[in-house]
Amino acid sequence: MEVLLESRALSKTFTSGNEQEYQVLKAIDLQIRKGEFVAVMGPSGSGKSTLLYNISGMDQASGGSVKFGGMELTGMSEQELSDLRLTRMGFIFQQIHLLKNLTLLDNIILTAYMAKKQSRKGLNDRAMSLMKQSGIEGLANHDITQASGGQLQRVAICRALINQPDMIFGDEPTGALNSKSAGEIMELLADINRSGTTILLVTHDVKVAAKTDRILFMMDGSLVDENRLGKYRKELDDLRAREEKLTGWLAGLGF
Numbered sequence: 613m614e615v616l617l618e619s620r621a622l623s624k625t626f627t628s629g630n631e632q633e634y635q636v637l638k639a640i641d642l643q644i645r646k647g648e649f650v651a652v653m654g655p656s657g658s659g660k661s662t663l664l665y666n667i668s669g670m671d672q673a674s675g676g677s678v679k680f681g682g683m684e685l686t687g688m689s690e691q692e693l694s695d696l697r698l699t700r701m702g703f704i705f706q707q708i709h710l711l712k713n714l715t716l717l718d719n720i721i722l723t724a725y726m727a728k729k730q731s732r733k734g735l736n737d738r739a740m741s742l743m744k745q746s747g748i749e750g751l752a753n754h755d756i757t758q759a760s761g762g763q764l765q766r767v768a769i770c771r772a773l774i775n776q777p778d779m780i781f782g783d784e785p786t787g788a789l790n791s792k793s794a795g796e797i798m799e800l801l802a803d804i805n806r807s808g809t810t811i812l813l814v815t816h817d818v819k820v821a822a823k824t825d826r827i828l829f830m831m832d833g834s835l836v837d838e839n840r841l842g843k844y845r846k847e848l849d850d851l852r853a854r855e856e857k858l859t860g861w862l863a864g865l866g867f
């Protein structure tokens with residue numbers, strides 16, 4: 613499979629208040645292939661979110677290279693990065709960030725509509741079809757006060773998919789949900805992945821990671837190990853066995 617995202621010797625350094633430099637990412641070499649579903653795990657503060665921001669062009673690396681779809685991100689202007697994120701990437705976070713005075717459907721299409729590249733009718737139709745696929749088509753004209761946390765995360769997933777991105781980045785997308793909703797969101801993401809969208813997400817949750825193909829383990833700014841579980845097949849695979857395999861692996865890494 614073709615490589616979609618690649619980093620080489622990616623580093624990120626922050627400068628603290630007293631001018632001390634603090635290296636959060638240390639020479640990260642990473643390859644994500646088209647169609648993969650990858651999770652990043654590791655201790656708090658190990659640099660997982662920073663990695664996600666730097667490989668998706670939300671933040672600028674301090675050194676090394678990041679290529680997405682063959683294009684070098686380091687050195688792109690803010691406008692170029694913003695266009696790339698809007699047209700080829702989708703983002704989902706623990707905090708959902710929806711606007712309260714809009715309907716859920718309008719929340720889904722807002723950013724794509726502001727980019728003025730697609731008609732309102734085309735966006736509405738696509739948003740409705742995504743809402744249907746996500747099991748929330750009945751909520752199109754509701755606002756954020758009329759939906760549960762799990763339903764709002766589905767809205768955020770529809771928003772992330774509105775421009776048919778090549779890749780979705782998720783930072784703890786199930787972190788604020790109860791375990792039932794988290795499981796359902798992961799089933800939805802697994803379906804989206806099966807239909808071709810590459811996904812990378814950061815998670816602390818073994819149950820979440822067990823539904824991905826490959827789990828990277830990050831420690832102190834470096835990727836130190838990975839576990840290839842292979843694609844999760846809902847009807848055939850024993851999810852409990854995948855979770856146990858991961859739990860044993862993580863325990864071996866001291867996590």
Ligand SMILES: Nc1ncnc2c1ncn2[C@@H]1O[C@H](COP(=O)(O)OP(=O)(O)OP(=O)(O)O)[C@@H](O)[C@H]1O
Binds near residue numbers: 658
């Ligand atoms: N903008 C910033 N300025 C300064 N330091 C930062 C900044 N962003 C992150 N850091 C520091 O970088 C380190 C890694 O943070 P990061 O959020 O990437 O870790 P994480 O593995 O995602 O943690 P968690 O699991 O707790 O979310 C932390 O020590 C954090 O304080």
